[in-house]
Amino acid sequence: MIATRQQRLGNFAGLGLVLVAWVLYAVYASPTQGWTFFLQLTVNGIILGSIYALIALGYSMVYGILKLLNFAHGDVYMIGSFIGFGVLSVLGGALSPAIPVVLLVLCMFAVAMIGSGVLGLVIERFAYRPLRNAPRIAPLISALGVAFFLENSALLLFGAQYRNYDGYDLISFNGIHIGGPTGVFVSYLGVIVISSSVALMVALVALVRWTRFGKAMRAVSFDREAAAMMGIDPDRVIATTFFVGSALAGAAGVMFGLVYSQIYHLIGFIAGLKGFTAAVVGGIGSIPGAMLGGLLVGMTESWAKGYLNGNVADLVVFGILIGFMLIRPTGLLGTPALQKV
Amino acid sequence: MLKKLGAVAVVAAAISVAVSTTAWGSAKGPDRVSAAAAAKVTCGKVRTIGVAAPLTGPAASIGVEQLHWAKYWAARWNRKHKSARIKIVSGDTQLGVDTAFAVKVAHSFASNSKVLAVVGPAGSQEVVASTSAYKGGSLGFISGSATRISLTDGHTDGNRIGYFYRTVPNDGVQAPRVANYMIKTLKWKRVYIIDDQETYSQGLADGVQAILKKNGVTVTRDSISQQASDFSSVIAKIPANTQGVYIPWQLAPQAQAFGQQLKAAGKSHVTLFGSDGLFSPDWKIAGSYDSFFPVSPSNATVLAYVKAHNGNGEYFGSPSYVAAQVDTLAITKACTLGHGKTTRAAVRKQIAKMKLKSSILGFPVSFSRGGDLHSPATFGIYQIQKDGTFKPVG
């Protein structure tokens, strides 16, 4: 986990190159559409990216500690968005909320986070813990099974029809134009999403850096056996990690519902892949990396949708992942791991 | 190693020769699918019609309406014809999830020798995709909502003359109606058109775009996948002075999400204009316009339906009622002519000859050679009210 000075310089150089390339591209493309368009896309991308970042954190933490790709993570996020929708419907729906809106939104977040967190705990306990010492192919297939199970359970329980949060009817105050009526528009809902995402990430960093649990988590991810010998219960630490990561995914699910309005049982899979890409771009296992990766992936997707074509955007994101995997599997902020033989 | 590979090659060659001979032999033998197609079916007291509609998935709201109306027809018919009852079997095409489901449904109808005629499928792309399966089973299929023009021209998207019919006017009627309403009534000068990349949507968008352009309206064309849920980038492209966005889509929940995200982008002053596929309670952005099949709400049968369904008109399904009606009458006629036995081909022949003097849609029904209505009434224009209902405005 300790990077040498040279590696860090290399990381920043890589990051700088990527940013410069993107800005150059934007400059190249902007005369046809204008700078406002570019900035608007960037704002949209940051909103999208802060959702991806929250998903990426869960992936990254779990990979960091277990070296396990939790394919089911995207579906935990989907369940989170359905829990949020359930709370919204029980409390009167977007058009006639039964309690003050601020309280309602807080309720949605709280219930969704706790619900998905518990779901994460259950998944870890029953699908992954029995396979802790199995060949590495086994938990991957088990994870695929969990993802499939969750997706279709949601289909069974909630039906295949799309649900609409109608978040803009809920939060009726609108947003602000920056730079005149034709300038960049930032909706208040977007501001809420970005700021709550940042708040959650700050809380997570604090948790990992300054609490006993954080210390234990870092110790387990560094060397599980040594940590166990020092009196840390790895099972408990791993379970808590799953809880925290899944709760973040649940929050991301509610945010997605609020901003993009429409949810259904399949939103988890692609979002999971994007979140995973974010984790890889940032450097899997690294928490600041996940945030950075989320924002980069979100902005790239938004730009690709704006300048190229809505359909190519997914391919661009997938291409970035494959490229990073082949050329720089440690991501921007990650550290290379040696394979122990 | 080489020796073994040689042995493998010899075995493989021998087996493939054997297999192709068997396949050849069986290809010449009786073919069960075409057997179902050509077989004489004893009509009996119960005749079966297949209904292919999206019963689940994002377009479920319109598919369920189609099934309800078809079943409503069957119930009315069965009350009077105890000895020639109609049974409806439904197949879920999951429009908006995947076109392959429509093909699967078509195969299952084609291989079910009891099915004599079909109502549906709903979407134009589903019609194109499942044509081979229906033709293979010699089944006639009547859609109550597929409006793409070229479905009936016999060459552009494949030839289905003599198999496919529809009980709705096509987009050759819808597109001019919509474009003229935009130009003359709404007086729009700047329109943004977004298709959803499906056969139906692209055809309609092309048609409207051409007429608008001819009349000097500034048109921008864009397109977004039916699976998309983030529209923010497309919305960012819509110029602030645009008056209307035309979205000829099939999935009402998507239109709803689009409207919500339009508000989110501070562009709620831009008016949406949809097409028949969006005529559903799932789309409730107040102030939006929508074009829709001709219906006559004052028709006695329609009123009875509304009464039986708690005041819920579910008008999207009403052409499927007529489709089921045509199927039933054709089957009955073919059964009478065949003295209690008939074939699917005979039923198709009767569909082609069908002439209804009046229908619940408010106009007579008979088909051209390609399968279009002879005397189509025009599409209605509706506006969505604050309570989510559709009010006729033209």
Add this chain to the structure above:
Amino acid sequence: MAEATPPPSAPSATQIGVDSWVTESDERRLHRAGAWGAVLRGWERLPPPGKLALVTPAIAVPFIPIVSSGNLFNYGIFILLYALLGLGLNVVVGFAGLLDLGYVAFFGFGAYTFAFLSGTHHEKGHVFTHHWPAELSIPVAIVLCGVLGLFLGSTSRRLLGDYLAIVTLFFGEAFVVFTNSADPYGVTNGSNGLANIDPLKFYAFGQHLTIASVRGYYWFLLGCVIVVLVVLHFMSESRTGRAWKASREDPLAAELMGIPVNRLKITAFIFGAGIAGLAGTVFAAAQTGAFPQNFSTQVLILIYAVVILGGVGSLTGMLVGAAVIIASNQVLDSTSPPNLQRVLFYAALIIGFALMFRSSWRKLAVVAASTVALGFAAHAIASAAWPRGVHGSVTSGGFLTGAIKHWVLLPTNPGRIADYVYVLVIVLAVSLTQLKGWWRVALAPFVFVFTAFLWENLLIQQPAVTRYVLFGALLIVLMAIRPQGLFGTARVEIA
């Protein structure tokens, strides 16, 4: 299956690649007394081609005379198709030990290539009309798939284990996205798919030979499966096959022994891709179309379920896995008769419980008796206290109607109750796996009764979704209990 069996004299000898439990279980199996033991011993002595010769017709033949073409299409063709896909995936996952999650893309690529080469399509104003004969377009499709496999396989030079899994998964997703909406030239016709495809037309020996019937496709596929089986059997026994297994068990050691590990990995990818491509061409022709979602993750999971259940690395297993998975997949399709689905569901449930208590006849009897009693008791209590709870109707019940009516609670309007019971059943089933001894016996009847309630009130209305839930659960359970599947050999990874 090609692993050496341990010498009987030293059952406790530690063997690399085979763990001690498995070694002993083989022992136990071989020394089991009675008729069943004799059958098992006979089976063990049979050489693999003999086993296949027994198994293949046993699966293939019953379908031919008795079924209608609809059923032959749904069962026969799909079982053979997935057997073929399983065999191909088995080369990559089973022989070479590479987790390829983009496998379904090759299947799709084969189908689209065939559709493009043998069919007429109008897309975005272009017309593509090629009517190549099948003996030309099938090999071309296979070769192109192989090239694509070479391309994807070459990433395995740089990537290990789960990193390879990720890249291939994204590759598969990218294929679906590309065909669905991102193709700039309109060759794939987006989500509308390609529909006007020729049937398999051969111009062999100057004769026009068209496979147009379902039966014809069945024979053709059966031929393909047999050819592929034979080729793979010799392949797995050949130098290449042994080298694959060596590099699967320990790539580093294999490399040191002079085995070209990287080249072998790529060869495995090419082989797998070619077989998937073959399956794709037949599929496109038989379905008369190719659509993006035919090649989605759902299909990938089905193929994996076939391979995992059958047993990674076993050829026989692929046939059995395909038969079990695809037959239950099709029985639980929304178009098949509900009563058949019901019988299958209860049979699976009973087998599951029997396996759970297989060690003790006493416990099994107690569970069975108390399950029956509990159902009637619950019914009696409900009809006294909650009459609405027993007045629902049995969904298209056949001969089981009477039993269900009096044993399962059927509320007139289950709605939310059924949803809550769904969650409850999951919780109960999960706790059942955690309990031991008589506690488990005490809980089991409740699980059974609640599951029956759930099936009658919710699942039977949506069998098509239920089956995917069950397949997902199957993957999880198999991984925890028997990762080697039915016919595979257990391996212990040397960490």
